[in-house]
Amino acid sequence: MKRFNLWLACLLMALFAVSAQAQQRPYADGPVTIVSSIKVVDGQFENYMSYLNANWRRAMEEAKKTGLVTDFHVYGAQAHNPSEPDLYLVVTYPNMAAFDGIDEKMDAIQTKVTKMNYKEADEASGKRVVMRELLGQMMVRELVFK
DSSP states (O other): OHHHHHHHHHHHHHHHHHHHHHTSOSEEEEEEEEEEEEEEOTTOHHHHHHHIIIIIHHHHHHHHHHTSOSEEEEEEOOOSSTTSOSEEEEEEESSGGGGTTHHHHHHHHHHHHHSOOHHHHHHHHHHGGGTEEEEEEEEEEEEEEO
């Protein structure tokens, strides 16, 4: 009888182990990417690209050095109608935790790179309306298969 109980206990533990393993997801949460859709005002493309190449790129490179950002890109697109974006700014962060206190982190980086405090940077952002319109942003998260 003891041998049967021992065998039954081992069988039940094996079943629970298989059940617990079967409940694991086949993927893990990966990096988070923010895609900003930009409509550049006619005649302002070169001006806006110059801004991106200067301040935005330097800020992204500094954020990458600190580990806040893992990658960043600018993509051009052919808009099919006037309401579609013709430029995408794509910034990838290591995980969702990177967004905790991100304003303060990015303000410090902006100040270091541009020598402007957050109020001056906000004012400069408002002035870029003559160059571009932010149509929206989308957050996507990579799901990495195990």
